[in-house]
Amino acid sequence: MRICLIEPFYTGSHKRWADELVTRSRHDIDILSLPGRHWKWRMHGAAITLADEFASRNQSYDLILASDMLDLTVFLSLLRREISHIPVAFYFHENQLLYPWSPRDADTKKGRDFHYAFINYTSALAADKLFFNSDYHRTAFLAALPEFLDRYPDFNNKETVLQLESKSQTLWLGMDLKAFDAHRLPNRGAQSDRPLIVWNHRWEYDKNPIGFFRILYQLVDRGIEFDLALLGESFEEAPPYFVEAKERLGSRIVHYGIAKAFSDYANWLWQADIALVTSNQDFFGGSVVEAIYCGCHLIIPNRLAYPDHIDTDQNQSNFYESETDAVDLLEKWIKSKAWKKPSTLSKSVRRYDWSNQIEHYDEEFETLAGISK
Helix, strand or coil: CCCEEEEECCHHHHHHHHHHHHHHHEEEEEEEEEEEHHHCCCHHHHHHHHHHHHHHHHHCCCEEEEEECCCCHHHHHHHHHCCCCEEEEEECCCCCCCCCCCCCCCHHHHCCHHHHHHHHHHHHHHHHHHCCCCCCHHHHHHHHHHHHHHCCCCCCCHCCCCCCCHEEEEEECCEEEHHHHHHCCCCHHCCCCCCCCEEECCCCCHHHHHHHHHHHHHHHHCCCCCCCEEECCCCCCCCCHHHHHHHHHHEEEEEECCCCCHHHHHHHHHHHHHHCCCCCCCCCCHHHHHHHHCCCCCECCCCCCCHHHHHCCCCCEEECCHHHHHHHHHHHHHHHHHHHHHCHHHCHHHHHHHHHHHHHHHHHHHHHCCCCC
C-alpha cells in the first residue's frame, strides 16, 4: 500500500511525527512537504504549491493523509481529475478554532481572523476520515463548531457537525518514547534536598509561561527552596518574562535555553523531580507525556488533554484548579518530600510509544483504502 503524507508545516512535532510514521509503518509512505515557517501563508498558499508538486510526481497512491495545516478543499479542487478515486484522511495535530493567539501577533490587535478556523472546517468537510491526536481534541473541536457556525448571518450549515462527528476518530499521537531509555538517569531526589522543577515546552504564549513564573515567584515568597531547568525551543531573543525570570530566580536556574542534543534533553528530564505545567493549550501535550515517561511528578491543571493521560480520580494530588491551588499543591509536595519517591505515572503513557500505536495506524489506513492485510 502506498500513502502520500502531506505536511505544509514540516518542522517540530509535525516533522517528528511524520518521519517516525514513515520509518515504522509497514506501508510505503512518501512525504510531500514545505518548510515549517509562515504558518498563515502555509494555510492559504501551500495547497497550490503542493498540488503542483503532487501532479509532477505522477505517482499512484492508495491513500492521501494530510495534516491540519493544509487547505484541503483547494488541494483537492486542483487535482480533481487525478485523485478523485483516492480516499483522503485529515490528521488534526491542532486546530485554529481553539488555538489561542498570542497578543504579540499583529492580527490579534485588529480582531481575530476566523478564516483559518474556517479552513480547518471546510477541510474536515472535504475529507473522508478525520483523525484527532487525543479524545480531548476530538470532542472539543466538535463541541466548538456550533457556536463558531452561529457567527455567520444565515445558511450556517450546523447540520454538518453531525456529519463531521460520524467520520471522526481518535488516533493517538505516536511517539518514540523508548528513545529516552538509553539516557536514563536517577531523579535528583535521592541526592538533593531541593527538587528540580522542569519547564520543557516551547517558550510561547499558549504554554502560559507567565502563569508558570507567577507560581514560582509565590513559592519564593513563601520561602520554598527549589532548582529550575528551563528547557524547550526558544526565540532568538527570549521573551521578556523569561528574561525577568532569569533575573528574579537567579542561581535557582540550573539550565536556561534549548537542550541542543536529544541526549541532553533526555538527561534533564530523567533528573527532574517535578514537572509544573500551566499551558492554556495542549491538544495532546507531547512534552508533558515525555516528562511523565521520564519519571517526573506532575503538577498539572485539570483541563485540556491531561486527563486523557493520567486518571484524575486516582491521581488527585497531581491536579490543580487554579494558580493559588497550584502554589499550595507545590508547597505540600515539596515540604512533605513526596517528590523524592519514584513516580508511578509513567506506565499510563507507555501506550503512546510507536510500538503500541503503529498497528492501529496501519489498520486504519488499510480500512480507509479498502485493502485487507
